[in-house]
Amino acid sequence: DTEVTQTPKHLVMGMTNKKSLKCEQHMGHRAMYWYKQKAKKPPELMFVYSYEKLSINESVPSRFSPECPNSSLLNLHLHALQPEDSALYLCASSSSSGISSYEQYFGPGTRLTVT
């Protein structure tokens, strides 16, 4: 069973659309992450939430807006994206304390295509 789930699996959107990616974790973790992964590249960190508060924003453009409604849910709101934003968006979760914060577990990702 996948303990970090993401919906939708695939998303195609136009540059004027507004959409949201959703992530849910069932691991009791208090830290959640959004990563972006382009083809043949490693994941790149976008945002980190710890105890439902944004703790890291890696200078991500404002057309990406994260939201953490509670400790098990993480959303990424998308608006006015560009074609170069097409990528696999991965959600991850971890314990929020000490060395365990680095042991991150990933969801299956949402494959986003911006047309």
Place this chain on the structure above:
Amino acid sequence: EDKVVQSPLSLVVHEGDTVTLNCSYEVTNFRSLLWYKQEKKAPTFLFMLTSSGIEKKSGRLSSILDKKELFSILNITATQTGDSAIYLCAVGDAGGTSYGKLTFGQGTILTVHP
């Protein structure tokens, strides 16, 4: 800026071979080094190595961390076609606001032929 470099970038072997994947790093405040296996989508956690745990083993996979020379290796013995994947190395940095932040290497693409 943290830097993680993996080698080789790609590797083709036959079933039963043993492979060694390399990861070298430069980070300001090292806390951990992790190995992930990525097939079609989500990276799957394999190992985390830290100052207090520099060797890990699980079945045919094993990994060591050399904190002095700043590198790690991942060994896979008796490879199987199911081992075909991208293997990602990531390093955790503890400095300032980078708590919980992982920096990934570019990955090694492993292909195992029957």
